[in-house]
Amino acid sequence: MFRSTLAKMTESAAKRLKTESGALAIGTHNGHFHADEALAVYLLRTHIPTYASASLVRTREPALLETCHTVVDVGGEYNASRNRYDHHQRSFTTTFPGRATKLSSAGLIYLHFGKEIVARKLAVSEDNEQVGLIWNKIYESFIEALDAHDNGISVYDPKALEAAGIDKKFSNGGFTLGAVVGRLNPNWNDEIPADPVAAQEMEDKRFETASLRIGEEFDRDLDYYTKAWLPARKIVEEAYAARGQYDAEGRILVFEGQSVPWKDHLYSLEEEQPNSGKPLYVLYPEKPTPDAKWRIQCVPVSKDSFTSRQPLPEAWRGFRDEELDGITGISGGVFVHAAGFIGGNKTREGALAMAQKALGL
Structure with a gap:
């Protein structure tokens, strides 16, 4: 109850100061953060020039969100023409082309901006065949796991595993992409500053750390698929064609x-x-x-x-x-x-x- 009340008190103070600065703002929700919006914010601010100097507004107040240029993972609206990328509304069913997993805010931002990100990395146009190849590959190898995690989708069908009598042999330590970000949230009994503005600033700093952390992992994947995986394709094709000898x-x-x-x-x-x-x-x-x-x-x-x-x-x-x-x-x-x-x-x-x-x- 205290944390909830504190968050409400903070909204009209720290957040309004940020939106009045005149800088382009990205809005997302405050409170407990997740890997999907942490990555969505990172992708925009780091890889899309329009957002290079964007400020961050973490709030659930509709009036404050309306002042933001772009809103991710909050607001109850998915409308790319208005730069609104929430996935929590009951009617939302959007998936990545050729995939069945419902998108999270990470998947939505990648769906709309991913080709630009890959094209910039390769220094080619977005309609280049290699861009589409890597765009799809990174979604399948990285982004989809975040979408599934945020939407509560298991890697395997739990009922099928139970019916087959399959149990985990050991703990994997919880080191999923979602867990890497999740553990950067404060503990339930961490000390919170009495001043609501200071408390929100502390929470925002944790989010910034989480956004950079998941962003670093994305960038490693982007580097790998553009610099190592893609050049290997031609070599494998040649070896595959010659194997009959x-x-x-x-x-x-x-x-x-x-x-x-x-x-x-x-x-x-x-x-x-x-x-x-x-x-x-x-x-x-x-x-x-x-x-x-x-x-x-x-x-x-x-x-x-x-x-x-x-x-x-x-x-x-x-x-x-x-x-x-x-x-x-x-x-x-x-x-x-x-x-x-x-x-x-x-x-x-x-x-x-x-x-x-x-x-x-």
């Missing part, structure tokens, strides 16, 4: 220069070419030097799975060096993991021979 069914994929992030691209290529054989083993040098050792890695059934499409032979697992050579009949063996999902050889030829023998060739 090692096995008529295309079950061996070889990266000649160095390993690249290949899983996402491989699964995408398989979806685009459903009648083509699926690789079971991926070969690559440990580093881009002529004397590098080579790895043979089994393709997992899905990106995050520990189950391989075809593990290396059970008889090879857990052995190393000369002992492994004697079992495989292939010289230069380095190791085969006890779980059978990866192995190594001193040379490209040795790793290729291991892959072909594992396939029974």
Whole structure:
């Protein structure tokens, strides 16, 4: 009750001062903050020039929100023409193209401004094919998790898990994207300044910290997908097209220069070419030097799975060096993991021979 009363007292003081400054203002709600509006505010202020010097107004008072240029996660209105991006109204059903998860304020801002953000990072126009590719990828890999978290959508169907008798084997520590921001809120028994303006300023500082924290994670994803993931696509495409020279069914994929992030691209290529054989083993040098050792890695059934499409032979697992050579009949063996999902050889030829023998060739 005290915290609620304090918040109401603060509205007409600290917030009105900010909106009277003349600066373009972004409005969002005060009180307990969440990852979605923290990221929404960050994306606008950091990546969209219009909002580079925008002030922040955290309030639930309709009159104050109406003075803001843009409002996210509060106000009961979704109208992009008015720069209103709330998702809490009963009639709201908007999703990202091709996805089923209802959007939060993070998803709404990314839906409308994400292509501009990606295009600026790549220094190309928004209609560039690469922009759309990364726009979709970042939503699926990052933003959608925030949308689901804020809308109370579980990764798995709880009823299906219960029916199957599946329980968590251990705690993951709560380190979801939403939890990273959530734990920056004050504790229930933290001391609050008696002065309502000071109390609101303290809360706002916590929000600013949270916004920067989730923003840093977004920027890391943006850097990865534009600087590493995207350039890797062409390399994977070339290796995928050439795999028939090692096995008529295309079950061996070889990266000649160095390993690249290949899983996402491989699964995408398989979806685009459903009648083509699926690789079971991926070969690559440990580093881009002529004397590098080579790895043979089994393709997992899905990106995050520990189950391989075809593990290396059970008889090879857990052995190393000369002992492994004697079992495989292939010289230069380095190791085969006890779980059978990866192995190594001193040379490209040795790793290729291991892959072909594992396939029974």
